[in-house]
Amino acid sequence: MSKKLRLSSLIVGDAQADRVVPPTGFTARLTLFAAGAMAFLTVFALALSLASGRLAARWGAELAQSSTLRISAPAEQVGAQTAAALAVLESTPGVASARALSAEEQRGLLAPWFGPDLPIDSLPIPQLVEIVETEEGYDVAGLRLRLQAEVPGAVLDDHTRWRRPLERAAARLRLLGLVSIGLIGAAIAAMITLAANAALAANSQVISVLRLIGAQDHYIASAFVRRFTLRALSGAFVGTAIGALAIFLMPSAQEDGGFLTGLGFEGAGWFSLLLIPIVAAVVAYFATGSAARRTLSELT
Amino acid sequence: MIELDNIAYSYGGGELLSDVSLKLAPGSFHFLTGPSGSGKTTFLKLCYGALTPTSGQVQLFGKDVRNMTRDDHAMTRRQIGVVHQDCQFLDHLPVRENVALPLTVSGRETLEQHSNLKELLSWVGLGHRANALPPELSGGERQRAALARAVIMSPDVVLADEPTGNVDWEMSQRLLQLLVELNKMGKTILIATHDLNLIRSAKHHVQARVLRISGRKLQLAGADL
Ligand SMILES: Nc1ncnc2c1ncn2[C@@H]1O[C@H](COP(=O)(O)OP(=O)(O)O)[C@@H](O)[C@H]1O
Ligand SMILES: [Mg+2]
Numbered sequence: 167m168s169k170k171l172r173l174s175s176l177i178v179g180d181a182q183a184d185r186v187v188p189p190t191g192f193t194a195r196l197t198l199f200a201a202g203a204m205a206f207l208t209v210f211a212l213a214l215s216l217a218s219g220r221l222a223a224r225w226g227a228e229l230a231q232s233s234t235l236r237i238s239a240p241a242e243q244v245g246a247q248t249a250a251a252l253a254v255l256e257s258t259p260g261v262a263s264a265r266a267l268s269a270e271e272q273r274g275l276l277a278p279w280f281g282p283d284l285p286i287d288s289l290p291i292p293q294l295v296e297i298v299e300t301e302e303g304y305d306v307a308g309l310r311l312r313l314q315a316e317v318p319g320a321v322l323d324d325h326t327r328w329r330r331p332l333e334r335a336a337a338r339l340r341l342l343g344l345v346s347i348g349l350i351g352a353a354i355a356a357m358i359t360l361a362a363n364a365a366l367a368a369n370s371q372v373i374s375v376l377r378l379i380g381a382q383d384h385y386i387a388s389a390f391v392r393r394f395t396l397r398a399l400s401g402a403f404v405g406t407a408i409g410a411l412a413i414f415l416m417p418s419a420q421e422d423g424g425f426l427t428g429l430g431f432e433g434a435g436w437f438s439l440l441l442i443p444i445v446a447a448v449v450a451y452f453a454t455g456s457a458a459r460r461t462l463s464e465l466t
Numbered sequence: 467m468i469e470l471d472n473i474a475y476s477y478g479g480g481e482l483l484s485d486v487s488l489k490l491a492p493g494s495f496h497f498l499t500g501p502s503g504s505g506k507t508t509f510l511k512l513c514y515g516a517l518t519p520t521s522g523q524v525q526l527f528g529k530d531v532r533n534m535t536r537d538d539h540a541m542t543r544r545q546i547g548v549v550h551q552d553c554q555f556l557d558h559l560p561v562r563e564n565v566a567l568p569l570t571v572s573g574r575e576t577l578e579q580h581s582n583l584k585e586l587l588s589w590v591g592l593g594h595r596a597n598a599l600p601p602e603l604s605g606g607e608r609q610r611a612a613l614a615r616a617v618i619m620s621p622d623v624v625l626a627d628e629p630t631g632n633v634d635w636e637m638s639q640r641l642l643q644l645l646v647e648l649n650k651m652g653k654t655i656l657i658a659t660h661d662l663n664l665i666r667s668a669k670h671h672v673q674a675r676v677l678r679i680s681g682r683k684l685q686l687a688g689a690d691l
Pocket of ligand 2: 506507508551627628
């Protein structure tokens, strides 16, 4: 019999093969529950890794661009110092471009705090210079020293300073999420192996009768494999659905909300949830199959 | 079909059987007798490959049991119908499905087979018990259900281990009659029994040879029963 045929009969279902093993309510319910609980946990681990992945990517993308130079100087010196700063920046390796913000742009940045009618020209507002880095970035300490010498009123705001560790933390969080998913998968495999072993032991008389009348190992195994696969599938499906609902109902935050409220699925992320019951079923299929083969090979 | 060549068997202690040779001819009818504990069940197990001899050779349908895989063994059990001493069933399935089980597990369940099943059940006198569960059956009914299950695959050989072990005389005669009928249909029959009366009563219906296990050897018994 080909593998394909066996797999299709597993899915379509051989009601008769299923009937040869008596139904066992208790292990069935335990397996369903465990698969459901594990799937529920997987939803959160998955949400965690997807969210931290998004966060890391966003911070990483922003990192590529910006740092800011702030020039505070007496009004008559601002122009000269800005020109000097731009000259320094242009000759700094690792700086892709540098640009002094116009008065309108500065007003636009301040408007959220002080309103649109801010008389910007009459206030001692520092001049901002936007620095775009190259991929390699520049030597922050070196640039500070040069600016100190040539542009006394300049302060360099290096965003990478605090963003880079955050990005690393987010990437680590994603890794932890993925490791958790792996562990949950291994735990469900272990759990199903135990349950299958218990079922095989409880049905040793059935198995020996089947052997005596000429049933081949794969026939006997399939009765158990089918059962546990379907239980894992349906249990994980319910667990995933409940987990997804919990995430869906989580209070949503504004666009740039904090990390916690960013925990969720976006677009295609929701479809990745469908993988949970499928993977649970595949894990159950192989775990039960190997448990059954091991048990059967020890019988005469 | 079943060939034992100079075999010996031991469960680990002393030898239970030694120097045993036998070739079952197609269509023959054999009794196997001997006192309880002499090794009749062991001998039958060697005949259908459930045990491998400690020395010597057993060939089933031309295959050496030592070279047979687990699946090969499953296949020979479809060619050799066995009525076990303690006939066991799947207690959660009705008699009808238990008898049809060999067809089910071999994927040969067809509509045609289902009408055969009905005939077979009424042949062994269990037509009215088709939907009963095995634990509800009497000893004789269990034996007949086991016989029906053993022959549903139309095996060439039927081995029966004490088929009349715990049934009354009338029932044992009925079972014997069924086995004789199978032999008339061309099947090779080997019945293990310690009941000499059963063997004597068979002589009127069939030409049977009697094998006796005595002193670890297999002997052809004469007509002196
Ligand atoms: N699985 C076994 N392990 C060890 N000894 C066994 C086993 N089965 C049977 N025996 C012993 O082998 C001897 C023959 O048993 P058996 O073949 O059942 O005899 P019979 O069927 O003629 O009564 C008995 O002494 C029995 O105790
Ligand atoms: Mg016996």
